[in-house]
Amino acid sequence: MPNFTLYYWPVPFRGEFVRALLAHAGATVDEPDSDAVSAMMDMDPREQPVPHMAPPLLVDNASGKAIAEMPAICLWLAEQFNLTPSEPHQKARALKVINDANDVLDEMTLNGGKTMWTTESWTHFLPRLRRWMKIWEAAVVQDLLSANQNELGYIATGTLWGTMTERLPQLRALLSAEAPNVATLVEQARSQGALSAQAEESRKRFGNVWCGGEIEKSLREVVQG
């Protein structure tokens, strides 16, 4: 029996942060198919392993304990596997990175594809995406993410910008221009050890897909434009 069961769609996106932490911790994980993910999401909250709205949902198969909400799952794993500093401010800073990453995912997909990108809306969004990159750059330069490769903020940074700029290579130059130290960190994080293997596994499994769905088609059009 694998250590964990992860309910998430077969795309990188939000689930990739959980996969990266599990891989880094050396934990094994089973991922049920989309039908099972849908069925879990539609279940009466009283019957769910933990009452929740949407995936990702992570279940510890030994204890049956479960958590939803990506940042909460990441904190759970980080504390179990000693991937976060214990000092409250440092830990909160790592969690801030995770919540920032979650915001970037929401913004890049117009909150799960509530509307589709147009050239105009993308042009309007680009300064904000650049600002997100500058925020990360300042955090890396000020060493607010620990350079320690065992830590949550580092793994989340590699996962966010690495997965995004691999799947949407048109954004690579933007990241290098706005956040050169982030780009270097991302390359280091994903070129060795468990995170490299996890990134490779993800490419094999999901190909070029990032968030999936109609919103990915729309995003690819404006990014190429």
Place this chain on the structure above:
Amino acid sequence: MPNFTLYYWPVPFRGEFVRALLAHAGATVDEPDSDAVSAMMDMDPREQPVPHMAPPLLVDNASGKAIAEMPAICLWLAEQFNLTPSEPHQKARALKVINDANDVLDEMTLNGGKTMWTTESWTHFLPRLRRWMKIWEAAVVQDLLSANQNELGYIATGTLWGTMTERLPQLRALLSAEAPNVATLVEQARSQGALSAQAEESRKRFGNVWCGGEIEKSLREVVQG
């Protein structure tokens, strides 16, 4: 000098969770005016107390340490003031409540007013709001939020549903119908001690305002409809 400085708009909404935790912990806080909040948000990320996109931002005046992202601020305060269980799964469950609350705020305001509510979109959203309430009800009934009034999940639950149904009393009957145990918890949480005083202070300071702006006008129209 107050213990903390909170940069947030003069409305309850996301800042109210930070205010409630500070009040519960007996910490003093200064809130600069909207111009200062705007100036902070527009500052070069390298110059900010912690590089961040948007308020809330909380600064510890003694140490100068700062955190943004509401869930990360809440974890920071909860760990400093012993308002969270130390066991990783229980702590992650409390953080899940905070991230769920953040999602509910985003959904109720159409992600910060990106579009305005219409009768049609509100009608379409209502089953989802009911489901959020059912998720909370299941968590309370299963005692997944600790009944301990000193804890993060309890304070966040009181703050989310209490503030919302006070400012938008039309939603009170919905909460009582879908989540009677949550409604009871909310009333208990906000009728005594520091949380009661904080709620009263908030009513004096902000009146009937909840999220503010054009989106609040739009929300009030459909809720009354």
